[in-house]
Amino acid sequence: MKATLVIEHNADNKGDAHMTFTTKNIKRTLKKSIKALSQNAVKYAENPEKDFTRNRKLPFEKVIETTLSLTGKTLYGELSEQFGIHSSSPTVSAFVQQRNKIKSTAFEDLFHQFVAETNQPITHRGYRLLAVDGSSLHVPTNPKEVDSYHQKANDSKPFNLLHLNAMYDILRKTYVDATVEKGENKAFATMVARNQSKVPTIYIADRGYESYNNFAHVQERGQKFLVRVKDSASRNGICHGLSLPVGEEFDVSLTLHISRKQTAQAKNQNLKFIAHSSPFDFLPCKTKKNEKIEPYPLHIRLVCFKLSENSYETVATNLDKSEFDSAALKDLYAKRWGIETSFRSLKFTVGLLYFHSKKTKLLLQEIFAKLIIYNFTQLITSCIAVKKVTRKRVYQINFAVATQICRKFFGKNVPVAEVEACIAKNLTPMRNLPSNPRKRRNTNPRTDTSFFYRLA
Known part of the structure; x- marks a missing residue:
């Protein structure tokens, strides 16, 4: 069975480019990037003059590949899976020491290199x-990592949190960018x-x-945005202060003039004042009193559509009304749910x-390693055509099974035909988008899985 990356489109996607990667080529591409x-x-x-200058059981390339293959087992279980059980196998201590050198x-x-090598966008109505x-x-608790350490005032158990910000290609179902830093808006602009x-x-x-700053960054790049926003009743939302209908659908296009100065022009409802403490990269943070700075024109379209009998949703965009x-x-906004499931x-x-x-x-090593394996698996599963059979429900490849198979394929010499056949026969029914609102968890973060309670 010859497998190539074939992604089916709706009728409005005719003419879009198709990927031509094969299962073998995807593995070769990742191995090439590691090399x-x-x-x-x-x-x-960390120490270029000493690190990885001698021949060891765990050279640089092998440490990278082993880290990519980590699952949820203990480190000894991971290493025995990779190297087998014999006296010459590297110890846990040796592996940790080598990781610390990178x-x-x-x-x-x-x-980023693997993304660049496999980056062939698929479009919807001409847009990616x-x-x-x-x-x-929620990462293992460590008071020494002060940037991620949190201790609440009510004497609850302290914890460490890192925040992953990601950019996800909805049609290709792969991550195209990611950063681990505080502040979602800063990460978005980056x-x-x-x-x-x-x-x-x-x-x-x-x-x-x-955020005005986020919208301006997209506008400056000549691209488009579609962002859900708070309604006009919220005092800290973009819609606040604008003359917009309440409790009904609307579609309004306008140009907001962003300014850091409060002048007589502020009486104009389309002029928006931004405090000097608020980020906006296209106006100076500080200006002299008599210095004239032209407001920044932000072209925006506010659209409110009905979700149910008593609920409405408002989005901000710069897409043209004649096009969307x-x-x-x-x-289009409903497609955003793909990143949640990812x-x-x-x-x-x-x-x-x-x-x-x-x-x-x-921890950062493992986060980006998991992103790479996710993309690796998704690219390979996209190469495999699911045989269409008349059934009550529509089926798709079981991603959980595919992940295990692709990990074996990456680390071991498994025949391509066997990999494709095993993935193709493990299917799961497709589920519809959620119709009920998500239940809110309590504010306390979930407990991380202790090192002592892992699969052997």
């Missing part, structure tokens, strides 16, 4: 759809600036990214809930 990284090991060594930027650069969202990662693709793009995000009407925007797979299937260190540097 290129190892040839520049001096750049990623900067976390090695895995981040490997992730990129969803942006963040997810908190990832938009790093996206150098000339393909027309729509950035789709939830209310956490409602209100109904099309509603359908986070679930990344954590529970690929294993981003199970870490093997308390140090932030090593």
